[in-house]
Amino acid sequence: AFHHDQQNQLCQLLPRTQHSPHVQLQKNILYDLYQKKGRLVLQVGKSTLQTGTRATTEKGLHCQHWQATTPHDHRFLPSPRNGLEDNYCRNPDHDKRGPWCYTVDPNIRHQSCGIKKCEDAVCMTCNGEEYRGTVDHTESGTECQRWDLQYPHKHPYHPDKSPDKGLDDNYCRNPDSSERPWCYTTDPGREREYCRIRLCKKRPRPHNITTGCFRGKGEGYRGRVNVTVSGIPCQRWDAQSPHQHHFVPEKYPCKDLQENYCRNPDGSEAPWCFTARPTVRVAFCFHIRRCPDELSAQECYHGHGEHYRGHVSKTRKGITCQPWAAQAPHVPQISPITHPEADLEKNYCRNPDNDSHGPWCYTMDPRTPFDYCSSPSAAGSTTPSILENTDAVAFEQCGRRDERLQRKGRIVGGQPGNSPWTVSIRNRARVHFCGGSLVKEQWVISTRQCFSS
Structure with a gap:
C-alpha cells in the first residue's frame, strides 16, 4: 500500500495494509490510500506480491513471522515492496505450488499453504456467460484491462451499458457469447485473449425451455422451426456453407444447436439462424409466437402506448433504459418535471409524446439517444425490428424534428442500426x-x- 500526498505530490510506501493487525483506517482529505487488489484466500499465478491474510499451512501449522529468524533462519526479509508482511502466506521464490511460509514448528522448516489458484476457486458452466469469478489474467499470463477503461484498447463493453454482464474491475467475462470468458489485455500489442477457467463438473439445468413458443428473448426455445420469417430455409449449425460462423454445436453445448432449427445462442432479441441463401447471412424467426404467459395485461399496450404503465426497461436492441430523472449519458428534453402526467417512473418504457411507434426511453448507451421498447401491442403487432423490412415502419414522422433529438439537430428515424x-x-x-x-x-x-x- 502507499499514501499519495496530494499537496506535495509525493508517494509514501507503507509496510502494512488495511488487513494488518492493529491497523486502523482513517479518512484524510490530504491523502489518498492505494492498495493492491485484495485476494484474501486466492493466488494469482505464482505472484510474489499478494495481500491475503492466511497465516496457517495446509496441515494447520502456524506460520513464522517473516521478520523473525527463529525457529528458522532465512533470507526472505520483509520490505515495503515485497509484500512479506506479518506471518501471512506468500511466494517470494515463485514456487510452483503457490504461497507458503516458514512454520513455528522447529522440525518442519516450511510448508505450502494449499491456497487454490483463482482459476480453480470458481468454475464456469456452459460458455461462461454467468461466470463471476476473479480471474484477471489471460491464459498467457497477461494482465487484463479494466472494463471501464478505454486504454490501451477501445471497446464497446462498458459496465454502465451492460449492467447485467458482470463487467467488474478487470475480471475475465464473456459479454459477447464467445466460446469462453476473455478480456482486453494491458498489452497494447495484444487486444484480447481468452482466460483459463475450469469447467464445473455439473452442467446447469436449462431454464425457460419451450418448444411451441418462446419466452424472453428465446434463449430457451427448443422447437423445430427451421425457416426464417420470410420463408428462407435455415443453414445447418454444423455446416460452414454458405456462411462461415463460430457457433459450432460442440463448442456451445448448452445452446442446443441441432440440425438447422432457429435458436438464440448470443442473446439477440429473438431466435434466429444463418440462412441457406448466400446473399442473406442471418435472419430472425419472428413468426415463432411468444408464449401466452409472457404477455400479461400490464406488459402489453393499446394504441400508441401512451397509457402503458408496465415495467419493461430495455429497448428492442437490449439496451438498458436511462432513468427519466437522470441527466446522463443524455440530457433529456422530456422528464418527470416537463411531463408530470406521464408517470415517468424509474427507467420504465413510456410514451409521453404519443409517438406512433409506441413506448420508448432514453438509453444508457452514449451513442444511442433513445430507442423504442420491445413491449408488444395488445393488437399483436410489435415495434419494428432493426432487421425487419422498413415497409413495416410508419413514415408519417420522417423528416419531422423530434424534441428528443433537438439538441443534436437530428431527424426521426436516423438512428444507427435502423438501416444496416x-x-x-x-x-x-x-x-x-x-x-x-x-x-x-x-x-x-x-x-x-x-x-x-
Whole structure:
C-alpha cells in the first residue's frame, strides 16, 4: 500500500495494509490510500506480491513471522515492496505450488499453504456467460484491462451499458457469447485473449425451455422451426456453407444447436439462424409466437402506448433504459418535471409524446439517444425490428424534428442500426462525404457525383 500526498505530490510506501493487525483506517482529505487488489484466500499465478491474510499451512501449522529468524533462519526479509508482511502466506521464490511460509514448528522448516489458484476457486458452466469469478489474467499470463477503461484498447463493453454482464474491475467475462470468458489485455500489442477457467463438473439445468413458443428473448426455445420469417430455409449449425460462423454445436453445448432449427445462442432479441441463401447471412424467426404467459395485461399496450404503465426497461436492441430523472449519458428534453402526467417512473418504457411507434426511453448507451421498447401491442403487432423490412415502419414522422433529438439537430428515424445496409463513405481523415448502400459484402453503390474519377 502507499499514501499519495496530494499537496506535495509525493508517494509514501507503507509496510502494512488495511488487513494488518492493529491497523486502523482513517479518512484524510490530504491523502489518498492505494492498495493492491485484495485476494484474501486466492493466488494469482505464482505472484510474489499478494495481500491475503492466511497465516496457517495446509496441515494447520502456524506460520513464522517473516521478520523473525527463529525457529528458522532465512533470507526472505520483509520490505515495503515485497509484500512479506506479518506471518501471512506468500511466494517470494515463485514456487510452483503457490504461497507458503516458514512454520513455528522447529522440525518442519516450511510448508505450502494449499491456497487454490483463482482459476480453480470458481468454475464456469456452459460458455461462461454467468461466470463471476476473479480471474484477471489471460491464459498467457497477461494482465487484463479494466472494463471501464478505454486504454490501451477501445471497446464497446462498458459496465454502465451492460449492467447485467458482470463487467467488474478487470475480471475475465464473456459479454459477447464467445466460446469462453476473455478480456482486453494491458498489452497494447495484444487486444484480447481468452482466460483459463475450469469447467464445473455439473452442467446447469436449462431454464425457460419451450418448444411451441418462446419466452424472453428465446434463449430457451427448443422447437423445430427451421425457416426464417420470410420463408428462407435455415443453414445447418454444423455446416460452414454458405456462411462461415463460430457457433459450432460442440463448442456451445448448452445452446442446443441441432440440425438447422432457429435458436438464440448470443442473446439477440429473438431466435434466429444463418440462412441457406448466400446473399442473406442471418435472419430472425419472428413468426415463432411468444408464449401466452409472457404477455400479461400490464406488459402489453393499446394504441400508441401512451397509457402503458408496465415495467419493461430495455429497448428492442437490449439496451438498458436511462432513468427519466437522470441527466446522463443524455440530457433529456422530456422528464418527470416537463411531463408530470406521464408517470415517468424509474427507467420504465413510456410514451409521453404519443409517438406512433409506441413506448420508448432514453438509453444508457452514449451513442444511442433513445430507442423504442420491445413491449408488444395488445393488437399483436410489435415495434419494428432493426432487421425487419422498413415497409413495416410508419413514415408519417420522417423528416419531422423530434424534441428528443433537438439538441443534436437530428431527424426521426436516423438512428444507427435502423438501416444496416446504409453506408457512410469517408475520406482518409475519416470525414463523411457521401452515403451509399451495401449491396453485397464487398460492394457499395453510390452516386457518381461523389467521386472525381
